[in-house]
């Protein structure tokens with residue numbers, strides 16, 4: 001779908017900070033509040049702004065650190081429905097956070113979050129590798145998240161500028 | 167004579183310290199201050215530029231460059247000026263890479279002024295112009311742009327002060343501190359006047375990348391102006407490189423060669439690693455500049471509307487990253503306003519009179535600070551004026 005440059009700009013603003021009020025967005029884009037409300041609504045209704053989320057660093061919360069694994073999955077595509085049907089069987093599990101169809105040496109990249117390595121391992125052996133079309137899985141555990149969706153976790157954004165300058 | 171000050175030259179002793187300095191001293195000691203007093207980008211230099219400088223060090227590029235700067239960099243600058251601003255300069259003879267636009271302004275005045283030559287300084291403006299004219303033996307003649315004209319200079323105002331001693335006009339668009347930009351038609355009027363009186367124009371175009379509404383026109387691109395323009399520019403603002411100290415100056419060959427003599431005796435050359443970072447910026451920095459521009463525009467819109475909403479009337483600044491609202495409705499002078507605001511609400515702004523006479527009654531609010539900080543600052547300023 002084709003959007004105007006203002007509509008795109010509002011999508012970008014919301015992607016950076018979903019908590020901005022429509023009043024502030026209106027000021028930033030020189031629109032009236034009504035126009036802004038209308039655009040935000042349009043973005044939501046067309047599922048362009050899919051959901052408003054927070055980026056939570058769970059590794060900081062004791063007992064909630066969890067583990068994340070990225071699993072390379074090779075599959076035999078099903079006749080007629082191809083990869084989509086296999087992907088769907090996988091992404092319906094709530095443990096599965098993302099599923100991507102990939103080019104290259106494997107087919108699906110699956111991101112799984114669990115409480116422990118055991119839990120993830122159990123999911124892979126009991127649920128994932130037992131799916132009929134799955135030929136093989138290779139599991140990589142994430143050891144540390146440095147940057148996620150464009151955000152650096154431990155970024156030092158201290159303002160080093162002198163307080164008043166010409 | 168035992169007092170060391172007696173060793174100082176008379177013209178240096180008489181030089182007034184910048185009005186900004188006093189404000190810096192007031193604000194610097196305080197904790198929890200939100201500063202709208204900063205005259206530089208809040209972005210850190212884009213990583214690819216920093217990485218290019220690191221690579222240059224790893225490869226051992228640690229010696230002097232040519233006096234005028236790396237020829238590759240001057241060639242890129244020539245291409246950039248052509249593409250972005252439609253002016254063409256010869257990289258071999260008409261461009262000097264400098265230690266910021268600041269040094270470019272200095273060598274420009276020193277190269278052109280005979281003792282007693284007058285330079286018209288259009289105020290409110292960047293604080294260094296007049297002192298540098300004085301240090302170069304010239305005489306600054308101040309002209310005040312007015313709020314009623316959105317701080318745009320009128321040719322008639324210049325006519326009034328031109329004498330047979332007038333050598334040059336110092337212009338800055340987009341302007342610090344007013345954010346005012348002169349469009350093509352307005353620049354054409356300046357050009358007509360400069361040609362008619364056979365004047366040089368020093369055009370400080372350091373904020374040329376940061377314009378938000380109308381397309382930018384370089385003074386040197388106006389017919390008849392290239393041969394009488396000294397074009398000052400740099401990487402500090404558009405490329406967020408203030409601390410690197412990298413700028414450049416473009417001018418007709420004879421003036422450039424005059425400036426180069428001063429530059430080679432006083433400076434040798436700009437920092438080598440900074441030049442490599444600048445080179446990367448010109449080659450691969452476009453997208454990043456556009457992103458920063460977009461972000462500034464949103465913040466400009468936000469702050470200008472917020473200030474107007476609370477009764478601090480403010481023209482819409484076409485460029486740079488400053489809003490310059492009037493605080494006359496409060497009955498305070500700009501220094502009183504800035505000082506009381508700092509003490510009561512811990513928001514630092516710069517009093518407008520620091521930039522020249524007609525800046526009185528205004529404050530400079532830099533919006534090169536995060537939106538969250540701007541939101542909080544607007545709340546605090548609103549509360550401050552409600553409690554007056």
Ligand SMILES: Cc1ncc(COP(=O)(O)O)c(C=O)c1O
Nearest residue numbers: 166266267268292342400402413
């Ligand atoms: C109008 C103007 N000219 C020149 C400069 C100096 O810039 P540079 O860092 O390139 O010396 C500044 C910096 O604040 C400025 O605002």
